[in-house]
Amino acid sequence: MPEFPLNRFSDMVELSPEEAEMLRVLGEPPVRYRRHAVIRREGEPVKGIYLMIAGWACSSIMLPSGLRQIVKLHLPGDMLGTPSMALSHAADTLFALTDCTIAFVPMARVRALFEQSPRMIALFLAFVQYERVALMDIVALIGRSSARERYATFLIDVHSRLLRAGLGEEDRFELPLTQEQIGDVLGLTMVHTNRTVRALEREGLIARSGPLVILRDPAAIRRISPLPKRTPAFGLDWLPRAAADG
Amino acid sequence: MPEFPLNRFSDMVELSPEEAEMLRVLGEPPVRYRRHAVIRREGEPVKGIYLMIAGWACSSIMLPSGLRQIVKLHLPGDMLGTPSMALSHAADTLFALTDCTIAFVPMARVRALFEQSPRMIALFLAFVQYERVALMDIVALIGRSSARERYATFLIDVHSRLLRAGLGEEDRFELPLTQEQIGDVLGLTMVHTNRTVRALEREGLIARSGPLVILRDPAAIRRISPLPKRTPAFGLDWLPRAAADG
DNA sequence: CGAACTGTTGAATATCCTCAATTTCAGTGG
């Protein structure tokens, strides 16, 4: 049985065995979604959140013009759909970019977790704040940098996230997105995304074959990217203590 | 003595008198900042969060190119600097757009609040998720819409936030931002921001005199804006119960 | 009255988009 990877939490704090267990039993039995399946559509009532166990998904917002903006790429270990927790109707659409495995968590279970452990609420909060910083970075990226800078940032971000998730290798990774989808992440058209990709390729900074991306000059790519690395603070000192007993 | 407005929380849930009191005594004594003062610079160690009591401030990220992106405008009742809670060094700079009054909350006090009331952690979490949705909307706005659409969205967003905060009138409000700063919010240059503003003015959708903005045709402006209104869910059913006693 | 900041506009340029055509490739059915 596939399990929800806990690295996203344990990046920030040491989980007690009890806490790890709470997370392990949080989700309902995992469900498989087909590539291109809609997991939840924006505007639908919010019934719960989702734990990404395997595959790639994304969260997107559709504008009246028909244009789509992908707001977050989701990899195994991510929690999906949580921003809409504070809304009655979902703000974003959750979409399977590849076949994927996802466990649903009804809000009642979230509540049970929260009643059981204040510390888990606080951990959840820390996790969400970290995601918020990531979004702030994206606003700065899209608002104030060129297509080239955006794409370079995209590459190193996805690569480093894959490495942390234990997927991907030192200098290469599989990117199961079409260029149109990459454009939807970066706020660019498909055509301009293609030109940007081809330019980096011609310059020898990257190479591609099918979905495989090879970073031929990671240092140069990093130099193009205008965003700093953010590292979560480990062992947050403002968390409540672990529960008195188990 | 000026007080921290609680509407941001009470928008989502009914605060018990004890909870309202916890928030009221959360901050240290308010401090006044001068217009253009830096409240906290990005990269500095994170020591606490801030409660906005009066005035306007913003949170911004500086890119190596020297360009700045304003990521959030802060009005009275907002909590500033919380995204960096999960980091050791602040991601964003907090900057006073006007003279303002702000109460500092050291992380130790945040921790005390959290240990005292799990429900307050969860409320805080809901608040943060709502902010996250706002950021997602901004990503979609900046990534996929025109200067005109961005500016129209900016106007109705600021106006509605001022109304909720009990500032501003039905069809007008004071906007103490330079056009350069508005450009930093919208991801545009000062020059193009100016042209965009002037265009709406020439078309009779808005009028201006000094910092005063008059919405001459709010419906038309709303029609230009591509983002939907988001309303926080009231009475979130996943919150832990209020503490058994006071 | 001069300095500094903000707003405003014109002209030239750059970046990115739209439209359109063509190529590549994986999957399907004959």
Place this chain on the structure above:
DNA sequence: CCACTGAAATTGAGGATATTCAACAGTTCG
């Protein structure tokens, strides 16, 4: 094995939007 199909990638050409550079006007402040 090969044509056929549809999705995705690629490229050219022309156009739209936004930027850059530059100049100047209006305000505020000392």
